[in-house]
Amino acid sequence: MTDTKTGVPSAALNGLLATVGTLVHSLRKEKGMTLAQLAETAGLSPAIVSQIERGKANPAFITLAQLAHGLEIPVGRFFLGHDEPASPVVRRTDRRNLQGVTRESVGEAAHELLTPDHNGLLEAQWIVSPPGHNTSETPFRHRGEEFGIVLSGKIDIYLDGERHILEAGDSITYASTVPHWYINRYEESCVAVWVSTPPAR
Structure with missing residues (x-):
């Protein structure tokens, strides 16, 4: 089944x-x-x-x-198994799909891992947010720092309620301790690369 x-x-x-x-x-x-x-x-x-x-x-x-x-x-x-890939290169066809069995609450966004494993000091994701994608109901807030750059499309990034509109080529950096959420209120999907420094572990 x-x-x-x-x-x-x-x-x-x-x-x-x-x-x-x-x-x-x-x-x-x-x-x-x-x-x-x-x-x-x-x-x-x-x-x-x-x-x-x-x-x-x-x-x-x-x-x-x-x-x-x-x-x-x-x-x-x-989403990663016990056997981590040895190569520092992640081919486009080999990206780990972080969205395999999950659904966003409002609009599904595709998340693919761009870094080869979770052992480094940063984690990078390829994110495709479709029109209507909205995470405002569950804002993120955690330790660390994040950087994002929009490759195509458009998206609204909210930092503690302040709206920042990002278009293709725009980037943003912020402390992850600030409550943040994302809304794609536009007519096309937004493709972006997001890099975060994972909390100390």
Whole structure:
């Protein structure tokens, strides 16, 4: 059977959700955090965190990002296996798809990992945000710094409520501790490269 929302075979989806849940649980234990503490740090409800740890929830990318920030790891770690690629080069055809089993709350955005693994001091993503993409309901806020550059299209970046309109060729840099969210209110998809310094781990 195939999951109707993701198009992923149910068995594979269940296995991936279980793997993510086990990772979240083990990392939380390593850091000596209670479930409630992780939930508070990540800005999520304890019930959602519990469901994810037990493999009973299919979290959106935003939720995984919040969990990653709460655990002080790059979000890409949820999608990478134990065997990391040895090459420093990531071919276009070999990018890790970070959106394989997740959905954004408003409008789906495609996220592909541009860095070969999650062991470095930064993480880069290729992001395609379709018209209507909106993350304002769950603003991001975490340690670190981010840089983004728009390759095509147009998007609104909000930093603590202040709107910044970015078009092709425009870039932005900001402290990730500032609440930030993204809205594509335009008629074409926005293609951008986003680089972030993951929290210390």
